[in-house]
Amino acid sequence: MTEFTKIVLTERDMPTHWYNINADLPAAGVEMFPPLHPGTGEPIGPADLAPLFPMALIAQEVSAERYIEIPDQVQEIYKLWRPSPLYRARRWEAALDTPAKIYYKYEGVSPAGSHKPNTAVPQAYYNMKEGVTRLTTETGAGQWGSALSFAAQMFGIECKVYMVKVSYDLKPYRRILMETWGASVIPSPSNQTNSGRTILAQDPDSSGSLGIAISEAVEEAATRDDTKYALGSVLNHVMLHQTVIGQEVMKQLEVAGADWPDVMVGCIGGGSNFAGFTFPFIRENMVNGKQTRFVAVEPSAAPSTTKGVYAYDYGDTGKMAPIVKMYTLGHDFVPAPIHAGGLRYHGMSPQVSALKEAGLIDAVSTTQRAIFDAGVNFTQAEGILPAPETNHAIWGAMQEALACKESGESKTIVFNLSGHGHFDLASYDAYLKGELVDYEYPKEQIEESLAHLPQVG
Amino acid sequence: MTEFTKIVLTERDMPTHWYNINADLPAAGVEMFPPLHPGTGEPIGPADLAPLFPMALIAQEVSAERYIEIPDQVQEIYKLWRPSPLYRARRWEAALDTPAKIYYKYEGVSPAGSHKPNTAVPQAYYNMKEGVTRLTTETGAGQWGSALSFAAQMFGIECKVYMVKVSYDLKPYRRILMETWGASVIPSPSNQTNSGRTILAQDPDSSGSLGIAISEAVEEAATRDDTKYALGSVLNHVMLHQTVIGQEVMKQLEVAGADWPDVMVGCIGGGSNFAGFTFPFIRENMVNGKQTRFVAVEPSAAPSTTKGVYAYDYGDTGKMAPIVKMYTLGHDFVPAPIHAGGLRYHGMSPQVSALKEAGLIDAVSTTQRAIFDAGVNFTQAEGILPAPETNHAIWGAMQEALACKESGESKTIVFNLSGHGHFDLASYDAYLKGELVDYEYPKEQIEESLAHLPQVG
Numbered sequence: 001m002t003e004f005t006k007i008v009l010t011e012r013d014m015p016t017h018w019y020n021i022n023a024d025l026p027a028a029g030v031e032m033f034p035p036l037h038p039g040t041g042e043p044i045g046p047a048d049l050a051p052l053f054p055m056a057l058i059a060q061e062v063s064a065e066r067y068i069e070i071p072d073q074v075q076e077i078y079k080l081w082r083p084s085p086l087y088r089a090r091r092w093e094a095a096l097d098t099p100a101k102i103y104y105k106y107e108g109v110s111p112a113g114s115h116k117p118n119t120a121v122p123q124a125y126y127n128m129k130e131g132v133t134r135l136t137t138e139t140g141a142g143q144w145g146s147a148l149s150f151a152a153q154m155f156g157i158e159c160k161v162y163m164v165k166v167s168y169d170l171k172p173y174r175r176i177l178m179e180t181w182g183a184s185v186i187p188s189p190s191n192q193t194n195s196g197r198t199i200l201a202q203d204p205d206s207s208g209s210l211g212i213a214i215s216e217a218v219e220e221a222a223t224r225d226d227t228k229y230a231l232g233s234v235l236n237h238v239m240l241h242q243t244v245i246g247q248e249v250m251k252q253l254e255v256a257g258a259d260w261p262d263v264m265v266g267c268i269g270g271g272s273n274f275a276g277f278t279f280p281f282i283r284e285n286m287v288n289g290k291q292t293r294f295v296a297v298e299p300s301a302a303p304s305t306t307k308g309v310y311a312y313d314y315g316d317t318g319k320m321a322p323i324v325k326m327y328t329l330g331h332d333f334v335p336a337p338i339h340a341g342g343l344r345y346h347g348m349s350p351q352v353s354a355l356k357e358a359g360l361i362d363a364v365s366t367t368q369r370a371i372f373d374a375g376v377n378f379t380q381a382e383g384i385l386p387a388p389e390t391n392h393a394i395w396g397a398m399q400e401a402l403a404c405k406e407s408g409e410s411k412t413i414v415f416n417l418s419g420h421g422h423f424d425l426a427s428y429d430a431y432l433k434g435e436l437v438d439y440e441y442p443k444e445q446i447e448e449s450l451a452h453l454p455q456v457g
Numbered sequence: 458m459t460e461f462t463k464i465v466l467t468e469r470d471m472p473t474h475w476y477n478i479n480a481d482l483p484a485a486g487v488e489m490f491p492p493l494h495p496g497t498g499e500p501i502g503p504a505d506l507a508p509l510f511p512m513a514l515i516a517q518e519v520s521a522e523r524y525i526e527i528p529d530q531v532q533e534i535y536k537l538w539r540p541s542p543l544y545r546a547r548r549w550e551a552a553l554d555t556p557a558k559i560y561y562k563y564e565g566v567s568p569a570g571s572h573k574p575n576t577a578v579p580q581a582y583y584n585m586k587e588g589v590t591r592l593t594t595e596t597g598a599g600q601w602g603s604a605l606s607f608a609a610q611m612f613g614i615e616c617k618v619y620m621v622k623v624s625y626d627l628k629p630y631r632r633i634l635m636e637t638w639g640a641s642v643i644p645s646p647s648n649q650t651n652s653g654r655t656i657l658a659q660d661p662d663s664s665g666s667l668g669i670a671i672s673e674a675v676e677e678a679a680t681r682d683d684t685k686y687a688l689g690s691v692l693n694h695v696m697l698h699q700t701v702i703g704q705e706v707m708k709q710l711e712v713a714g715a716d717w718p719d720v721m722v723g724c725i726g727g728g729s730n731f732a733g734f735t736f737p738f739i740r741e742n743m744v745n746g747k748q749t750r751f752v753a754v755e756p757s758a759a760p761s762t763t764k765g766v767y768a769y770d771y772g773d774t775g776k777m778a779p780i781v782k783m784y785t786l787g788h789d790f791v792p793a794p795i796h797a798g799g800l801r802y803h804g805m806s807p808q809v810s811a812l813k814e815a816g817l818i819d820a821v822s823t824t825q826r827a828i829f830d831a832g833v834n835f836t837q838a839e840g841i842l843p844a845p846e847t848n849h850a851i852w853g854a855m856q857e858a859l860a861c862k863e864s865g866e867s868k869t870i871v872f873n874l875s876g877h878g879h880f881d882l883a884s885y886d887a888y889l890k891g892e893l894v895d896y897e898y899p900k901e902q903i904e905e906s907l908a909h910l911p912q913v914g
Contacts, residue, residue, distance in 0.1 A: 005536035008465045079462035080544075080840050087537075091611075109566065111840035113879075153837055154548075176882040179889055180836055379637055381611055383537050383568035422570075422879040425633040432636055 005090065007252040009083040015247040016070060018240045021279045021351060023066035028286040030358040032350065033325035039313060041456040044322055051222045052229040060237040061087030063380040068240065069120070076388070077154050081110045082244065086252035087417075089408025091380040092454045093401070100404035102397060103251050103258065103414045105277065106384065113176075114387065115273045116232055119241035123230045126149035133160040134227040136220045138188065141167055141341035143387075143419065144232030149183035160227075162216045165208035167341070172324050173423050184376040188213040195219050195318065195455075211317025218320050218322060233270025234324075234349050242276020244355035244388030249414065250280055261292045262411040263400050267392035267418065268296040268333065268343045268363070272348030277416040282360060286372030294361040296352070297396040299371075301439035302335035304328055304348045305356055305363040307446060313347060313457050323454055326353040330449025338368050339427035340388040346449070364396065367438040371395045372431040375421075380450060387419040462547065464709040466540040472704040473527060475697045477734045479807060485743040487815040489807065490782035493693075498913040501779055501798035508679045513583040513667045517694040525697065527579070530859035534578045534611050538567045539701065544874075548683070549838040550858070551811035557861035559854060560715065560736065560871045562706050563841065569634075571876030573604030573689055573845065574732045576698035579620040580687045581608035583760060591615040591684040593677045595670030597646065597750055598624055599631025600844075600876065601689030606640035619645040622665035624798070630880050645670040652676050652775065666791065668774025675777050690727025691772060691781075699733020706871065719747045719868040720857050724849035724875065725753040725762060725820070726799045727807030734873040736808075739817060753809070753817040754853040756828075758896035759792035761785055761805045762813055762820040764903060769913050772837050780911055781785060785812040785904025793896035795825050796884035798843040803906070821853065824895040828852045829888040832878075844876040845884050 025032060034043040045148045047060045049389040053061075056066070060068060070078075089102040107115040118442065127135060135152055139145025145161040152159035161183050165438045168175055168187040175185050188208045189196040189383040195215035199206050206212075221229035231238065253261070264281060266274035284290040298305055303430050315321030327348040337342040348356075368388070375391030377398070378384075386394060404411050430436045482489060490494035491500040496554070501513045510518075517525060527535075546559040564572040575649055584592060594600025602618040609616035617641050625632055625644040632642050645665045646653040652672035654661050661787075663669075678686035689696065710718070722737060731753050741747040755762055762784045770780030771783040784805040792801040803814075812818045825845070832848030834855070835841075843851060854872040861868050878885065887893045 004468050005533065006468070008467060011461050011463070076462065077840075111842070150840055154840065172886065173879075173882040176886045176889070177842065180833060180885050181840075182837055182880075325685060360802060376637060380639055383534075383607055383611065383638075385568070385634065385637060422630075425630040425637075428637050429629065429633045432633070 003090070004088065005257065005287065006085045006087045007256050008085050008252060009248065011079050011282045014075065014078065014083055014249060016242050018070060019047040019243040019280050019283065020063055020066055020068055020240050022236065023064055024286050025354065026261065030354050030360065032354055033103035035322040035324045035388055036456055038319050038321060038323055041323065041454065046377045052218065053252065054126045054130040054132060055125065055131065055239050056226060060240055061235060064347040069256060071125060074125050078244070080334050083248045084109050084258070086249055088256065089382055090402040092378055093378065095381040096398065096401050097404065097423050098401040098405040099408060099410040100401045101258065101410060101412045102401055103253065104343060104417045105245060106417045107245065108417060108420035112143070112147040112150050113422060114143050114147065115242060115245060115276060116144050117151055118244055118276065119156065119232065119238045119272065120147040120151035121164045122241050124148070126239050128157055132157065132226065132228045134160065134224070135230050136160045136162065136227055137230045137232070138210060138217045140161045140344065141171060142178065142423070143342050144386070145185070146174050146177045147232065148230055149178040149181040151361050152183065153364045155180040160220070160231050161185045162190065162213040164210055164213050165206065169221055178417035178452045190216060193219045209317065215318040215320055224280045233272040236351060238272050239275035239279065239349055239351050242272050243278040243279050245416065246278060247275065260290060261414045262292045263295060263413050264333065265295045265297060265393050265396035265400065265413065266350065267290050267389050267414040268352065269345050269389065271352035273416055273418040275349060275352055282355065285360065295396050296361055296363045296411055297392040298363060298428040298439050299338050299340055299343050299392065300365045300367045302329065302344050303441060304346060307441060309450060310353060310357050311453055313453050315347060323456060324350050326350045327356065329446050330452055332382055332452055333446060333449035336442065338370065339424065340392065342389040343392065343434065366392065366395055367440065369436050369438050372436060376396045376431065384417065385421045387421045388424050390418045393418065459749060459862055460547070461545065461713065463542045463544045463703060464544050464713050466705060466708060468536050470708060470795065471532065471535065471540055471702050474524035474525060476494055476700040476737050476740065477523055477525055477694065477697050478702065478740065481740050482811065487811050487817065487887065489811055490815065493769065493780040493913055495776050495780055498780065500912065508730060511583045511587040511589060513587065514580065515695050517697055519693060525591070529583060531579045531582050531811050534894065535701070540705045541566050543706055543713070545713065545723045546839055547773050551856065552834065552838040553858050553862065555589055555858040555862040556865060556867040556910050557858045558715070558869045559858055561711065561874045562702060563874045564702065564730070564842065565874060565877035569604040569607050571600050571604065572699060572702060572733060573601050574608055575701055575733065576695045576729065577604040577608035578690065579698050581605070581614055583610040584685055585614055589614065589683065589685045591617065591618065591681070592687050593617045593674040593684055594687045595619045595667060595674045597621050597667050597801065599635065599880070599910065600799050602642070603631050603634045604634040604689065605687055607639040609629060609639040609640065614778050616640040618642045619670040620624055621667060621670050622663065623643055633634065637671065647673060650676045666774065670771045672775040672777055690729040691804065693808060694728050696732035696806055696808050697807050699729050700736050700781045701778045702733040702873065703735060703737035703762070706734065709780055716869045716873045718745060720750045720752060720870050722752045722754065722853040722857065722870065722872040724800060724846050724851050725755045725805065725809065726802050726846065728809035730873055730875040732809055734804060739812065742817065747787065753820045754849040755820060755822050756795050756797055756800050756849065757822045757824045759786065759801050760822040760898060762801060763822045764898060766907060767810060767814050768910055770910050772804060780913060781807050783807045784813065787901050789909055790903060790906035795896060797825065797849065798880065799820060799846040823852055824897065828894050829893060841874065842878045843874055844878045845881050850862045850875065
């Protein structure tokens with residue numbers, strides 16, 4: 001009874017500001033590159049983004065201020081689940097027989113079940129403040145769509161989600177969750193947009209893709225005055241909002257009397273949970289001489305940061321989104337159908353990419369059988385069932401813990417348990433039945449898509 | 458930022474003992490009746506129960522001690538999610554436009570998603586301590602089966618769950634959850650027991666029932682030396698273990714600076730979440746002159762406490778379980794297939810029954826469209842998606858809040874949000890599509906089954 005299992009903070013201990021890493025990058029020698037217009041290839045300004053995003057978010061996207069105050073009305077919604085708990089994984093440490101001390105931050109306690117509402121809530125809030133009454137977005141497996149549906153409901157905004165048709169048909173639970181929060185969910189491609197109709201004319205049975213769904217959501221926002229668009233990862237303001245995670249972790253480790261982390265591990269798809277978890281600590285490395293190692297884990301099937309190039313590329317398949325400098329596999333790269341749907345993206349957050357390029361973070365990749373081995377091992381020790389995306393972080397932490405067992409070192413390892421797997425049980429079923437397929441590094445497919453990068457910058 | 462949304466406690470604030478209401482019932486004039494042997498009709502002793510339960514639990518079942526210490530190893534597992542948060546439902550109060558102050562305890566934060574692990578963990582622990590290496594149980598929709606699978610995994614005990622076949626086929630997610638925690642899950646009726654084989658011989662396509670699944674689980678435990686049985690509700694020791702809920706609520710209301718509750722609301726099937734939530738407060742009514750009103754809400758389709766009789770009856774359809782004095786609809790009553798599968802039981806906890814008979818608690822019933830109306834109303838205000846069972850408690854709290862709106866009273870209403878609905882989204886889908894069927898009070902069916910009560914006591 002003397003040793004704690006988890007550290008909870010009260011609402012009084014919540015971070016009051018988001019941390020904007022852009023304020024610290026120049027002094028650390030980390031270069032950021034301006035986004036370019038997808039049509040002209042020229043740097044874009046606020047006016048170019050205004051049809052899609054409210055001005056407050058556009059301002060945050062380019063802000064150089066180090067700390068941006070979290071509005072009271074956002075805090076009120078955050079308090080429905082924040083601060084989230086930080087656990088010491090004592091039972092897992094014992095199961096792994098490691099001298100390492102393992103901690104994990106649990107973001108699955110949010111109503112939508114992941115870290116995604118950390119940005120969905122402020123995005124819905126700023127839209128509401130500027131008089132926007134409708135939001136559109138796209139979703140694959142449904143994590144982001146459900147987070148935005150929840151957030152829009154909290155501020156009385158209508159929400160329309162274009163959901164990739166194959167997921168809409170095969171994964172009804174997240175669709176129903178979105179509808180229960182009042183959203184309307186449309187299988188994409190649909191006949192409600194030009195983008196959708198064009199696809200359906202070519203292939204009436206199209207099962208859709210995230211690229212097509214983005215095009216539909218963006219088109220609807222761009223063509224209706226009352227409607228704007230919301231994106232769940234990649235952009236600077238999304239990374240910004242997620243920094244409540246890392247700030248809480250820092251306070252919780254202090255309350256726990258823990259050592260400063262030797263290594264912090266997160267999974268990356270677009271980069272937002274990793275960014276939110278690590279950026280406050282990366283600042284300590286950059287500014288205060290700390291020496292934490294940061295490990296980003298991505299799937300072998302979508303290895304943008306480990307096998308892609310650092311180059312200007314379109315954010316979407318349809319070339320409607322801005323061109324940004326990032327690690328990319330090429331905008332027409334389509335990842336294999338791994339269960340970690342949230343990590344199936346061809347690019348990476350420009351901020352995370354710049355940090356990787358500067359050598360401030362490490363990236364590794366692995367296959368889905370390996371990450372389910374790690375995830376089930378964790379679940380049987382700690383009880384919590386993680387999302388397949390999160391299992392990448394667990395795999396990464398497990399490698400570090402097993403290395404400590406080998407070396408005898410008692411490192412402090414902290415990872416981000418970004419979401420629960422309650423809506424992903426079909427993937428666990430496949431794993432337990434031995435039916436899970438591994439997808440290795442798709443070298444030739446990547447070489448082909450990288451041949452189509454835009455000739456800019 | 459000045460008003461709190463939820464009260465979290467640290468692990469140092471966890472209750473150290475369970476509260477045993479049997480210690481206070483005699484002085485309050487509440488009579489309890491001894492359980493009888495299903496074969497002889499005579500009072501049963503510990504030896505009769507020994508094939509099914511470890512001695513520590515049998516001792517708790519009949520204990521007159523007021524406070525029973527929670528073992529350290531149980532506390533260590535409780536700490537994976539306890540203390541659970543208490544919320545002030547400010548957003549729902551505003552949506553209902555009520556002067557009432559509404560609080561809710563959220564038990565959905567456990568790994569299995571409900572209050573059930575509060576008893577599954579000590580049950581697995583005491584079995585482990587007495588050298589039991591295997592546990593059997595039955596499950597309908599899977600809440601209890603998943604709780605026991607989780608708990609057994611935590612103590613390295615094998616777990617075998619007989620799952621009603623129709624649920625096994627139609628609701629694979631909870632089956633997969635149990636398997637991920639290492640349990641083996643068998644569709645019932647099975648060919649692994651005499652009870653199952655008898656049913657299959659009569660009807661090879663039987664879709665099963667909770668009564669049959671209980672018989673299979675009990676038979677296997679009774680006939681194997683290494684195996685015992687675990688039950689998730691009804692029994693005294695189950696009510697006992699759940700009292701961590703109410704004890705935490707009492708501390709949290711104090712931290713919140715809240716008034717003493719005017720009314721507390723919970724749903725009832727076998728009675729355990731209601732018991733755990735209210736018993737520590739019922740003691741304050743019985744012993745310290747408090748005047749809280751306690752409201753138990755049950756489905757119209759299984760209205761044991763509102764429409765049944767207070768009589769001796771079998772705990773199961775197969776007449777293998779002890780005969781207990783309780784509110785019952787008759788042991789061969791089969792409730793309509795409502796979505797709140799956890800409330801489809803013909804009887805009620807003897808302790809809860811005795812309190813109802815003594816006038817210390819109230820009971821009401823309602824239909825499933827009404828409880829989903831209330832549940833969706835709540836979800837759209839507070840974000841959390843409740844289980845269908847829990848929606849009964851929400852409906853009850855809503856009636857109290859609307860009565861306050863009518864009267865202008867600012868009562869303090871507290872309800873137990875006993876579990877999340879992440880595995881129940883099909884029922885929300887039916888509700889949103891207007892396809893939910895209401896089942897009214899089945900008067901004639903109850904009259905018929907009540908004609909078969911045992912002639913004892």
